[in-house]
Amino acid sequence: MPKDILANTRDVSEVTTDPASDAKGQTAVLYRMALPNHLCPSGQKARWLLDRKGYEVDDRAFRTREEVDAFKASFDVPTTPQVWIEGERVGGYDALRQRLTDDDPKATTYKPVVYLFGVAAATALALSIGFLGAITWQTLGWFISISMILLGMQKLRDIESFSTMFLNYDVLARRWVPYGYVYPWVETGAGVLMTGMLLTWMAAPAALIISTIGAWSVFKAVYIDKRELKCACVGGGSNVPLGFVSLSENLAMMGMSLVMLWMLLI
Numbered sequence: 001m002p003k004d005i006l007a008n009t010r011d012v013s014e015v016t017t018d019p020a021s022d023a024k025g026q027t028a029v030l031y032r033m034a035l036p037n038h039l040c041p042s043g044q045k046a047r048w049l050l051d052r053k054g055y056e057v058d059d060r061a062f063r064t065r066e067e068v069d070a071f072k073a074s075f076d077v078p079t080t081p082q083v084w085i086e087g088e089r090v091g092g093y094d095a096l097r098q099r100l101t102d103d104d105p106k107a108t109t110y111k112p113v114v115y116l117f118g119v120a121a122a123t124a125l126a127l128s129i130g131f132l133g134a135i136t137w138q139t140l141g142w143f144i145s146i147s148m149i150l151l152g153m154q155k156l157r158d159i160e161s162f163s164t165m166f167l168n169y170d171v172l173a174r175r176w177v178p179y180g181y182v183y184p185w186v187e188t189g190a191g192v193l194m195t196g197m198l199l200t201w202m203a204a205p206a207a208l209i210i211s212t213i214g215a216w217s218v219f220k221a222v223y224i225d226k227r228e229l230k231c232a233c234v235g236g237g238s239n240v241p242l243g244f245v246s247l248s249e250n251l252a253m254m255g256m257s258l259v260m261l262w263m264l265l266i
Contacts, residue, residue: 009059023084027056032081034061042093043081108241112234120147144256145194152188154235161236169221204260211253218247
């Protein structure tokens with residue numbers, strides 16, 4: 001184990017003072033595992049965050065499992081690392097991050113959607129400039145189809161969790177449960193085919209059907225029933241609120257499907 005990772009760290013066995021009394025002012029006390037075969041990732045992140053916020057860190061490392069178990073029993077805590085600031089125990093890394101950054105991991109956020117759409121937009125621009133030499137209407141089409149692929153992959157990553165969240169608001173899934181398992185495959189497959197302008201006769205109607213059902217489901221849940229739900233658009237377990245973004249996603253898919261069908265017929 002590289003020594004610089006544990007710089008200014010002392011063994012728990014060397015400590016005789018109480019962490020609450022030592023955590024004063026800008027001094028924070030951190031207990032974390034640094035076993036011969038395991039260096040706790042959350043402990044490393046906690047140390048980095050404390051350093052970044054300007055704390056002088058009293059870094060105390062467990063070297064054996066017995067020390068870890070004794071610490072948990074003594075302070076009645078389920079996990080390590082544990083941090084003390086200003087004389088009180090903050091908790092583990094998640095609690096520390098929430099305290100020092102106001103970043104609540106349980107709060108609703110649009111960040112996952114923003115990141116995903118940002119990657120889709122950048123990819124669409126790269127394809128347009130690289131292959132067409134200009135930004136055209138095809139760029140918008142690629143943006144939508146690539147977004148469909150990325151959104152579908154997020155759902156497939158944990159399809160059980162997605163299908164459970166999906167059942168909260170999708171009108172078809174609530175009548176026919178298997179639809180929650182079918183939807184991600186249709187969305188991803190249609191996105192792939194639409195990106196390559198392949199099998200339009202199959203991809204466009206499929207995308208139109210699922211997006212129409214999706215748009216109505218979101219509109220009904222949010223704007224008619226006035227329900228506050230989490231969106232399954234970026235997969236299960238996300239904290240993205242169900243609302244305008246989810247509705248826009250489905251409307252964009254509907255629009256692209258209709259354009260492709262119109263192009264197929266003329």
